[in-house]
Amino acid sequence: SQTIHQWPATLVQPVGSPLSLECTVEGTSNPNLYWYRQAAGRGLQLLFYSVGIGQISSEVPQNLSASRPQDRQFILSSKKLLLSDSGFYLCACYRGRGTEAFFGQGTRLTVV
Amino acid sequence: SQQGEEDPQALSIQEGENATMNCSYKTSINNLQWYRQNSGRGLVHLILIRSNEREKHSGRLRVTLDTSKKSSSLLITASRAADTASYFCATDDRMDSSYKLIFGSGTRLLVRP
Secondary structure, rough: EEEEEEEEOOEEEEEOOOOOEEEEEOOOOOOOOOEEEEEOOOOOOEEEEEEEEEEEEEEEOOEEEEEEEEEOOOEEEEEHHHOOOOEEEEEEEEEOOOOEEEOOOOEEEEEE | OOOEEEEEEEEEEEOOOOOOEEEEEEOOOOEEEEEEOOOOOOEEOOOOOOOOOOOEOOOEEEEEOOOOOEEEEEEEEEOOHOOOOOOEEEEOOOEEEEEEHHHHHHHEEEEEO
């Protein structure tokens, strides 16, 4: 089974600072990768997904961007953080119908 | 877009009781999955039920699916304090050459010792 590594686990950043969250995958090749954001006590909002190197699709226009420089690496970035970017960010790997998704342990981002 | 919506939003029960959570969805599905999330952690897959299945069991978990009503339920029998977590249903949506999982808003379950 796949293992998803996310870091850091927690992050406190000032408004206007840049952001880089990294996600790496072990145990599979050519995975479909996803970034979700979760507000406190709420469900998951899909932000970006990628089906391969350099291929990024955005679900929600916002202050964030994503990149996939390597097959098993997915990065979430921002040039200037906003207060509204605070939340719990989850990286996931999902191969499609009839399979289960694997999640990282998440990064809790607080923008102050 | 929200595909799955769980009900209730929060549930508090005594240890040993059964917990039932419901999920409704909007479009036709190939399968429906349930996930568990401990506070501040990632989601863990619990069980998957395909559209041609009506019921599925895994240990103390029982999932039902009614495609005519576009609904599913997750039953946890003989609950334990360790079952305290949030539970989400998820369906997949076709997108270009791949699929994306869409999650509901979740049910927060508290099992009191």
